[in-house]
Amino acid sequence: MSILILCDHENGQLSPVTLNAVSAASQIGGEMHILVAGDQTGNVVKAAASIAGIAKVLVADDKSLANGLAENLAPLMQSLSGGYSHMMATATTTGKNVMPRLAALLDVMQISDIIKIDDANTFQRPIYAGNALSTVSSNEAIKVITVRGTAFEAAAAEGGNATIEPVAGASDAGLSAYVKSELSSSKRPELTSAPIVISGGRGMQDGANFAMLEKIADKLGAAVGASRAAVDAGFVPNDYQVGQTGKVVAPDLYVAVGISGAIQHLAGMKDSKVIVAINKDDEAPIFQVADYGLVADLFDAVPALEKELG
Amino acid sequence: MKVLVPVKRVIDYNVKVRVKADQSGVELANVKMAMNPFDEIAVEQALRLREAGTADEVIAVSIGPAQNQETIRTALAMGADRGIHIEAPHDIEPLAVAKLLKAVVAQENPGIVLVGKQAIDDDCNQTGQMLAALLGWAQGTFASALEIAGDKAKVIREVDGGLEHIEINMPAIVTVDLRLNEPRYASLPNIMKAKKKPLDSLTAGDLGVDIAPRLTIVKVEEPAARAAGIKVGDVQELVSKLKNEAKVI
Ligand SMILES: Cc1cc2nc3c(=O)[nH]c(=O)nc-3n(C[C@H](O)[C@H](O)[C@H](O)COP(=O)(O)OP(=O)(O)OC[C@H]3O[C@@H](n4cnc5c(N)ncnc54)[C@H](O)[C@@H]3O)c2cc1C
Ligand SMILES: Nc1ncnc2c1ncn2[C@@H]1O[C@H](COP(=O)(O)O)[C@@H](O)[C@H]1O
Numbered sequence: 001m002s003i004l005i006l007c008d009h010e011n012g013q014l015s016p017v018t019l020n021a022v023s024a025a026s027q028i029g030g031e032m033h034i035l036v037a038g039d040q041t042g043n044v045v046k047a048a049a050s051i052a053g054i055a056k057v058l059v060a061d062d063k064s065l066a067n068g069l070a071e072n073l074a075p076l077m078q079s080l081s082g083g084y085s086h087m088m089a090t091a092t093t094t095g096k097n098v099m100p101r102l103a104a105l106l107d108v109m110q111i112s113d114i115i116k117i118d119d120a121n122t123f124q125r126p127i128y129a130g131n132a133l134s135t136v137s138s139n140e141a142i143k144v145i146t147v148r149g150t151a152f153e154a155a156a157a158e159g160g161n162a163t164i165e166p167v168a169g170a171s172d173a174g175l176s177a178y179v180k181s182e183l184s185s186s187k188r189p190e191l192t193s194a195p196i197v198i199s200g201g202r203g204m205q206d207g208a209n210f211a212m213l214e215k216i217a218d219k220l221g222a223a224v225g226a227s228r229a230a231v232d233a234g235f236v237p238n239d240y241q242v243g244q245t246g247k248v249v250a251p252d253l254y255v256a257v258g259i260s261g262a263i264q265h266l267a268g269m270k271d272s273k274v275i276v277a278i279n280k281d282d283e284a285p286i287f288q289v290a291d292y293g294l295v296a297d298l299f300d301a302v303p304a305l306e307k308e309l310g
Numbered sequence: 311m312k313v314l315v316p317v318k319r320v321i322d323y324n325v326k327v328r329v330k331a332d333q334s335g336v337e338l339a340n341v342k343m344a345m346n347p348f349d350e351i352a353v354e355q356a357l358r359l360r361e362a363g364t365a366d367e368v369i370a371v372s373i374g375p376a377q378n379q380e381t382i383r384t385a386l387a388m389g390a391d392r393g394i395h396i397e398a399p400h401d402i403e404p405l406a407v408a409k410l411l412k413a414v415v416a417q418e419n420p421g422i423v424l425v426g427k428q429a430i431d432d433d434c435n436q437t438g439q440m441l442a443a444l445l446g447w448a449q450g451t452f453a454s455a456l457e458i459a460g461d462k463a464k465v466i467r468e469v470d471g472g473l474e475h476i477e478i479n480m481p482a483i484v485t486v487d488l489r490l491n492e493p494r495y496a497s498l499p500n501i502m503k504a505k506k507k508p509l510d511s512l513t514a515g516d517l518g519v520d521i522a523p524r525l526t527i528v529k530v531e532e533p534a535a536r537a538a539g540i541k542v543g544d545v546q547e548l549v550s551k552l553k554n555e556a557k558v559i
Contacts, residue, residue, distance in 0.1 A: 109403050127433055132329050133532075138525050181471065183472040231489070245487075253556070264323070294545070
C-alpha cells in the first residue's frame with residue numbers, strides 16, 4: 001500500500017491543514033508520499049520533506065500549476081497514480097475542486113470529507129449536514145479521498161527527512177486561466193485552525209458592528225467567523241462563513257453571537273470543544289448545543305464581555 | 311445556446327433528518343422533499359442567461375425515481391423550457407450521475423451545464439467536477455459570479471481565502487455557490503403552465519451507462535449528541551466559567 005497526498009499550499013507556504021491529511025493517511029498505513037504541485041515551490045518542498053513520516057516528496061514545478069487549476073493538475077495526478085492505493089487531499093476548496101476531477105479521470109468514485117478511518121477501505125463521513133454519519137467501504141483500485149482537517153490531529157511538521165523527486169509531465173490543458181485573487185487579509189489566525197473563533201450572525205445588524213467582535217478576537221487571539229445570513233447580507237466576506245457549505249471549524253472555544261443555530265450552521269461548528277452562545281431569544285436552537293448560554297442583547301453583552309476580558 | 315441544469319430531489323433543508331433504526335440510511339418515507347437549494351440557484355442563473363439573450367433554451371434534468379419528475383416540474387414552473395427525467399435509484403452516486411449527464415450532453419449539445427456545488431443530502435461536492443473531467447471541459451467551481459462573452463466565461467469563485475477570478479473556455483461546467491443569485495419563486499400561473507411543458511423520460515439503459523454503485527454503505531448512524539449546557543446569568547459569570555471551569559481562555 002502507498003499513499004499520495006496532495007500538498008495544500010498558499011503564497012509559497014505549506015498550509016497547516018496538510019499536516020492533518022498526513023495524519024489521516026498515517027492511520028491507513030503504508031508508505032506516504034506528498035505531491036507538491038505549483039510554481040516556484042522551493043519553500044513548500046522543504047517544509048513537506050520535513051513532515052514526520054513522509055518517505056518521498058514529488059515535485060511538479062511548472063507555470064501551468066501555479067494556481068492549482070484543476071484542468072492542469074488532475075491529469076498530472078492521473079499520470080502519477082500508478083502504484084498508489086490511495087490518493088488524498090484536504091477538503092479545502094483546492095481539494096474539492098481537483099479531486100473529483102481526478103476521480104472521474106481514474107473512473108473511481110471519490111469518498112468526500114472523511115472524518116474517521118476504520119481500515120484501508122472503510123471510512124466514515126458526515127452526510128445531511130452532519131445529522132448522520134455514514135460508514136462506506138470502497139473496492140476501487142485507487143481510493144480517492146478528501147479529508148476533513150478538523151477530524152484528525154496534525155502530524156508533526158518536523159522530524160522527517162523525505163527524498164525529493166522531481167516529476168515531469170505537467171502541461172497547460174489550455175482550458176482555463178487564472179486571472180486574480182481577492183484574498184481577505186487579516187492578522188488574526190486562520191479560521192479553520194484558530195484555537196478560538198468568535199462568529200457573528202444576522203443579529204449583528206451590519207458589517208461595522210463586527211468591529212465589536214474583532215476587538216474581542218484580538219484580546220483572545222481568535223479568528224472571526226460568521227453565519228451564512230451575515231455573509232449574504234454583506235456584513236463580512238464569503239470566506240468567513242462557517243457551516244455545511246462553508247468552513248468547518250473545531251476550536252477549543254467557539255462563541256456564537258446573534259446566530260440562531262440552524263442545522264447548516266451547526267454542521268460547521270458543533271465539534272468545537274466549548275461552545276458559547278449569546279442570543280436575546282432564549283429559545284434559539286443554538287442554546288441546545290451551547291455549553292454556556294447567555295440570554296442577552298448582544299449590543300449590551302459584547303461590549304461588557306470585552307471590558308470583562310480586560 | 312442551450313443550458314443544461316441538473317436538479318436533484320433531496321430532503322427539504324428545513325427537515326430534521328432521522329436515521330433508520332436498522333442503520334441502512336435515513337428515513338425518506340413521508341418526509342418533505344424539495345429541489346436541492348444550490349440547483350434552484352443554477353436554474354435561476356440559467357433563466358437569467360436566457361432572459362439576457364445569451365441562452366435560448368433551458369433544459370432541466372433529474373436522475374432518480376419517478377417522483378423526481380416533481381422536481382423537474384418545479385424547474386419548469388420557475389421558467390425552464392423542458393425537462394428530462396432519467397429513471398434511477400434514489401441513492402445513485404455522483405460518478406454515475408456524471409456519466410448519465412455526459413450522455414445527455416452528447417444528445418443535447420449545451421453550451422454550458424450549471425450544476426449545484428453540493429447536494430445537501432450526500433454532501434459530496436463531486437458531480438460537476440466529474441462531469442467536466444468526463445467531457446474534457448473546463449470547470450468553474452463554487453461560482454459567485456458568471457459572465458459569458460463569446461467562447462469564454464469569466465467566473466468568480468468562492469475559495470477558502472476569499473474570491474478567485476478565472477477565465478474558462480466554453481463549453482464549460484459551472485458549479486454554483488450561494489451568493490450567485492437569489493432564486494425566484496414560481497408563480498401560480500407558471501406552475502399551471504409547467505404542467506404542459508415537455509418532459510421526456512429515459513432510463514440509464516437507454517443511455518448505455520452502467521450505474522452500479524462503487525461504494526458499499528456499511529452503516530448510517532446518528533452523531534453523538536452534545537451534553538446539555540447551562541445558562542449563565544451575566545457576562546461576569548460567563549468569563550469566570552470560561553477561565554475556571556472550561557479553562558479555555
Ligand atoms: C443550501 C443551504 C446552505 C446553507 N449553508 C449554511 C452555512 O454553511 N452556514 C450557515 O451559517 N448557514 C447556512 N445556511 C443558512 C441557514 O439555514 C440559516 O439561514 C442561517 O444560518 C441563519 O443565520 P443567522 O443565525 O445569522 O440568522 P437568523 O436565523 O436570522 O438568526 C439571527 C439570530 O440573532 C438573534 N438576535 C437578533 N438580534 C439580536 C440582538 N440584538 N442580541 C442578541 N441576539 C440577537 C436572533 O434572536 C436570532 O436567533 C444554508 C442554507 C441553505 C439552504
Ligand atoms: N440525481 C441527480 N439528479 C440531477 N442532478 C444531480 C443528481 N445528483 C447530483 N446532481 C447535481 O450535482 C450537484 C452536486 O451534487 P453532489 O456531487 O452529489 O454533491 C447537485 O447540486 C446537482 O446539480
